[in-house]
Amino acid sequence: MVEANNRSGPSQTEWGQIAESQPFKDLMATKKTFIVPAFVFFVIYYFALPVLVGYAPQFMSTKVFGVVNLAYLFALSQFFVAWLIAGLYVRAAANFDRLAKDIVEKAEDGKGGK
Amino acid sequence: MANISLVMFLLFIAVTLGITYWASKRSAGSSAYFAASRQIKGWQNGIAVAGDYMSAASFLGIAGIIAFQGYDGFLFSVGWLVAYLTVLLVIAEPLRNAGKYTMADVLAYRLNPRPVRAMASISTLTVSTFYMIAQMVGAGALVKLLLGGYVTYNKAVIGVGILMIVYVVFGGMLATTWVQIVKAVLLMAGTILLSILVMAHFHFSFGDFFGAIGHVTYHDAKGQQVVKDFLQPGLRYKPPYGPLDLISLGLALIFGTAGLPHILVRFYTVPDAKTARHSVVWAMALIGSFYIMTTFLGFGAATIVGPDYIKTHGGTNMSAPLLAQALAGNIFFAFISAIAFATILAVVAGLTISATTSFSHDLWTNVIHNGVERKPGEEVLVARISAFVVGGVAITIAILLGPTANVAFLVALAFAVAASANLPVIVFSIFWRRFNTAGAVTGLAVGLLASIGLIIVSPSLMGIDPPTVTGAARHLIQAKALFPLENPGILSIPLGFIGAVAGTLLSHEPTSQHKFNELLVRSNTGLGAEKAGAH
Numbered sequence: 186m187v188e189a190n191n192r193s194g195p196s197q198t199e200w201g202q203i204a205e206s207q208p209f210k211d212l213m214a215t216k217k218t219f220i221v222p223a224f225v226f227f228v229i230y231y232f233a234l235p236v237l238v239g240y241a242p243q244f245m246s247t248k249v250f251g252v253v254n255l256a257y258l259f260a261l262s263q264f265f266v267a268w269l270i271a272g273l274y275v276r277a278a279a280n281f282d283r284l285a286k287d288i289v290e291k292a293e294d295g296k297g298g299k
Numbered sequence: 300m301a302n303i304s305l306v307m308f309l310l311f312i313a314v315t316l317g318i319t320y321w322a323s324k325r326s327a328g329s330s331a332y333f334a335a336s337r338q339i340k341g342w343q344n345g346i347a348v349a350g351d352y353m354s355a356a357s358f359l360g361i362a363g364i365i366a367f368q369g370y371d372g373f374l375f376s377v378g379w380l381v382a383y384l385t386v387l388l389v390i391a392e393p394l395r396n397a398g399k400y401t402m403a404d405v406l407a408y409r410l411n412p413r414p415v416r417a418m419a420s421i422s423t424l425t426v427s428t429f430y431m432i433a434q435m436v437g438a439g440a441l442v443k444l445l446l447g448g449y450v451t452y453n454k455a456v457i458g459v460g461i462l463m464i465v466y467v468v469f470g471g472m473l474a475t476t477w478v479q480i481v482k483a484v485l486l487m488a489g490t491i492l493l494s495i496l497v498m499a500h501f502h503f504s505f506g507d508f509f510g511a512i513g514h515v516t517y518h519d520a521k522g523q524q525v526v527k528d529f530l531q532p533g534l535r536y537k538p539p540y541g542p543l544d545l546i547s548l549g550l551a552l553i554f555g556t557a558g559l560p561h562i563l564v565r566f567y568t569v570p571d572a573k574t575a576r577h578s579v580v581w582a583m584a585l586i587g588s589f590y591i592m593t594t595f596l597g598f599g600a601a602t603i604v605g606p607d608y609i610k611t612h613g614g615t616n617m618s619a620p621l622l623a624q625a626l627a628g629n630i631f632f633a634f635i636s637a638i639a640f641a642t643i644l645a646v647v648a649g650l651t652i653s654a655t656t657s658f659s660h661d662l663w664t665n666v667i668h669n670g671v672e673r674k675p676g677e678e679v680l681v682a683r684i685s686a687f688v689v690g691g692v693a694i695t696i697a698i699l700l701g702p703t704a705n706v707a708f709l710v711a712l713a714f715a716v717a718a719s720a721n722l723p724v725i726v727f728s729i730f731w732r733r734f735n736t737a738g739a740v741t742g743l744a745v746g747l748l749a750s751i752g753l754i755i756v757s758p759s760l761m762g763i764d765p766p767t768v769t770g771a772a773r774h775l776i777q778a779k780a781l782f783p784l785e786n787p788g789i790l791s792i793p794l795g796f797i798g799a800v801a802g803t804l805l806s807h808e809p810t811s812q813h814k815f816n817e818l819l820v821r822s823n824t825g826l827g828a829e830k831a832g833a834h
Contacts, residue, residue, distance in 0.1 A: 194827045197813060203826075204816035212823060220388050228553065231381045235374065235549050238532045239542020246531055251506060252513030256370060256532045263377045264587045267384055271583050274387060275576065282573055285824040292826055 195292065203292055212284040219277040227270055234259055303630055304445045307637035311485075312462065315644070318477045322470035329672075330832045332471035332679045333400045333656050337831040339476055339568040345581020348565050350479030351649040352379075352556075352582070353486060353589060355437045355616075355642050356710050361590075362622075363615030365597020367606050369515070369529030371536050371545075372597055376590035378549050382556035383586065387579040390557040392572040393729050393822035399829055401653075402563050402721060403661045405822070406728050409814035411736040413666050418743040420661040422720045423560040425747060426713045427654035428693065430561075431647055433709035435459055435697040437616070438643040443702060444613050445620075445636045452702040460694035463647040467655060467686045471679075472568060475648045482638075482645035487585060489638040493619070494592045496626040497599035511602040518607055529601055540783045548711075551788035555714035558721030561646075561653040570831040596622065647693075654689045655682040703772060708759035708785065712750060715787045719795035720746030727799055729822050732815045734799070737806035742799025749794040753787035756780060 195203070203209055238245050238256055245256035326332045339347070357379060364372030398404035403419035435456050442455035450458070466474050501507040515529045527534070536545045556562065566575040600609065600618035604625050609618050620639065624632035659682035664672055672678050700706065724742045727734040754760065761781065762774035782790075821827055 197817065200817040200820050203820045224388050227384050231553065232549060234377060235545040239536060239545050242533045252509050252528060252530055254530055257530050260373055260377050263381055264591055267381050268587060270384055271387055271580050275580055278576060288824050289826045
């Protein structure tokens with residue numbers, strides 16, 4: 186509680202008003218449409234690796250070219266999928282930044298006007 | 300050989316002490332000391348995160364596991380990178396937006412600060428100390444091996460301990476950051492060079508390289524010569540419990556990395572959440588490239604040096620340095636060894652600053668003195684003093700354990716605590732309106748105790764050894780392990796989440812729900828976030 190006193194800024198009511206406002210709800214909805222599916226996808230894609238390698242080692246040992254097998258290729262693909270998701274997130278986040286900037290500017294203007 | 304190594308070690312120490320001297324003049328005041336005035340650039344912080352994260356366990360440990368157990372070792376590499384998606388998507392930006400110096404700052408917004416900070420600090424100190432001891436035992440053993448003529452194990456541990464104390468006490472976060480950047484650049488350079496040399500050995504033919512991996516020849520424990528395909532899964536994780544252990548390890552990495560205190564504090568060193576995001580992307584580029592190259596380091600050591608030779612010349616952890624020696628002689632061996640040494644120093648410095656920040660900012664200022672810094676500079680002074688204490692404790696324990704102690708489980712434990720105690724409460728406090736103080740304290744306590752308890756009854760500490768096994772190599776508890784997995788995550792992470800949910804539902808705290816709006820808006824928009832300071 187002491188910490189809250191050290192900061193100047195909006196009151197609890199004002200925080201509540203921002204949280205209930207349409208622009209903020211839009212920001213949260215926009216974030217959710219990207220982050221939730223991206224998180225679920227990468228968790229499933231990642232855990233498919235130990236599950237398949239652990240419980241279907243014969244299948245994963247299938248050789249694709251030379252001695253290079255499915256297990257190694259799937260493990261290697263994880264790196265590129267992780268980078269891809271990170272890249273897509275950065276692109277989507279530019280949109281979050283834009284929405285958040287509007288909210289912050291509006292809140293700070295409101296403060297200044299009082 | 301030891302001469303060249305010694306020169307390179309001293310060179311690295313000289314450079315880092317120079318950095319510390321430079322940083323010491325820019326570290327006055329809490330924001331400067333704990334968060335480098337929040338003026339680290341995105342790419343710099345990204346490299347520093349990589350330097351903070353890629354420990355000797357990665358560089359020497361994973362290369363060694365691949366050299367001896369092939370493909371299964373490479374599975375470690377995958378998890379260490381993918382874990383950063385949790386950091387990127389869930390943790391980094393809200394933390395930077397809502398916090399000041401520690402993860403507890405975020406929890407303290409809407410929960411009762413004192414109990415929450417006290418528990419979060421205990422968890423932070425536990426993770427950091429365990430991880431630090433593992434690194435220091437490794438450092439002592441490594442330095443002894445490389446500079447055997449000059450330095451004993453004890454002297455090496457004391458030396459590493461003193462250096463990390465000096466970086467942190469005099470140079471604070473700014474010095475720690477640049478030590479980590481220098482180390483990350485060296486580590487990447489060494490790894491790229493080593494990978495090129497491995498491919499040169501195979502005349503830059505991937506066909507030849509993978510062909511050799513398909514036929515690794517060595518002698519097994521019974522002295523029989525065997526030829527194995529090292530790309531085949533299952534050399535390490537065998538039934539019945541191997542696959543479960545693998546999944547459990549994955550859980551600890553994916554959910555634990557985003558709860559490691561020494562990684563989290565790095566996001567306070569940048570000006571804003573957008574820069575924090577970019578620094579994660581930079582870190583992922585470096586960390587991913589490094590772990591893909593463990594293919595060349597590990598399989599290179601298996602095919603070019605061979606497990607038989609490594610076993611009689613220092614053991615698994617020496618795989619990467621021995622590979623360097625086989626490919627380009629003693630100078631390269633010394634260079635790779637010096638990089639391993641730099642790696643350890645950068646990681647322990649990061650651990651020390653995160654432990655001292657939590658002790659000083661959470662326990663001293665906010666729990667003991669109710670959030671009031673009684674005189675200017677007190678918080679930094681207490682942090683400096685606690686760096687000596689943390690360093691002293693780590694040195695003492697590392698010396699008591701000795702060079703042959705099995706410390707790999709301490710790293711598993713650190714990740715398990717981070718995933719089971721820290722992550723659930725951070726996530727709930729940012730995303731769950733109903734969450735409250737009782738839930739946070741219970742979640743932290745259950746996650747911490749479950750991780751420690753399960754490690755104690757796991758095969759890491761329990762087992763029956765034949766009388767031929769002596770000294771530190773013997774299991775601590777001579778009985779059959781009660782929990783069959785080396786990684787407790789699969790059980791301790793759900794327990795941590797359940798603890799946090801149960802504590803919340805069994806209590807009622809209207810203020811925490813009322814103040815949720817503030818944290819929600821702050822963490823998602825950056826409104827009112829800590830600004831970068833001037834020097």
